[in-house]
Amino acid sequence: MTPDMVTTLHPLLAAEASAEAHATGTEPGDLEQAVWLRLLERLGSDGPPPHPERWLRSAVRAEARRSRRTTAFERPYEIEPADEAARDPEQQVLTAARLRALRDAVDRLPGRCPRVLSALLSPRDLTYREIAGELGISQGSLGPERSRCLGCLRRLLTPEVAARGVRG
Numbered sequence: 001m002t003p004d005m006v007t008t009l010h011p012l013l014a015a016e017a018s019a020e021a022h023a024t025g026t027e028p029g030d031l032e033q034a035v036w037l038r039l040l041e042r043l044g045s046d047g048p049p050p051h052p053e054r055w056l057r058s059a060v061r062a063e064a065r066r067s068r069r070t071t072a073f074e075r076p077y078e079i080e081p082a083d084e085a086a087r088d089p090e091q092q093v094l095t096a097a098r099l100r101a102l103r104d105a106v107d108r109l110p111g112r113c114p115r116v117l118s119a120l121l122s123p124r125d126l127t128y129r130e131i132a133g134e135l136g137i138s139q140g141s142l143g144p145e146r147s148r149c150l151g152c153l154r155r156l157l158t159p160e161v162a163a164r165g166v167r168g
Contacts, residue, residue, distance in 0.1 A: 005048070009039075009056055016057055020064040025071060034063045105156050112137075113149035120146065 017031035024031075038059050042049065049055035065168045112135065119131040132139040 005052065012053060013056055013060065016060040020060050022065045024067045025144060026064075026067045031060060031063050031067070034066075035059045038063070102157075105153060108156060109149060109152050112145065113152055116142075116145055116149050117153065 006087075013032055013035060014028070017028040017035065021028040021031050035056065040055075042055075080117050105119070107114055109117065115135055115151070119126055119134055126134070128139050132142045135142075137145065
């Protein structure tokens with residue numbers, strides 16, 4: 001894209017984007033940016049358009065249509081997503097205590113279970129393949145090992161879970 005092409009097209013693009021933006025409910029700058037990007041993509045693949053002004057007008061209208069279609073399907077959040085920092089201090093302390101109790105229980109498990117469950121609870125979000133590699137076991141035996149370890153953990157935590165209250 002040559003500097004004189006930018007100089008020539010910029011006022012026309014600004015005017016077209018400003019006229020179309022009002023109807024679509026978008027910002028004129030957003031439409032301008034999308035059209036400039038489209039022009040750069042075209043220059044990279046097909047070269048400059050034969051009639052740049054005509055191409056620019058149709059590109060602005062096409063971007064405006066795309067914006068209207070996209071906006072028609074967007075829905076605002078009814079409720080903001082949960083924010084961990086927004087919870088009250090009491091809830092944060094209780095959650096931290098539960099996590100400590102879980103980690104302590106995992107550490108008391110027999111055999112490879114502490115390593116297996118620690119890898120599964122890792123904040124790194126490891127895949128089965130990565131966990132099996134770290135533990136030096138086959139990926140196919142990880143599922144049964146995990147089930148056995150979770151059963152042990154369940155039995156270990158039964159008194160603590162049962163003391164919480166009535167479920168149902």
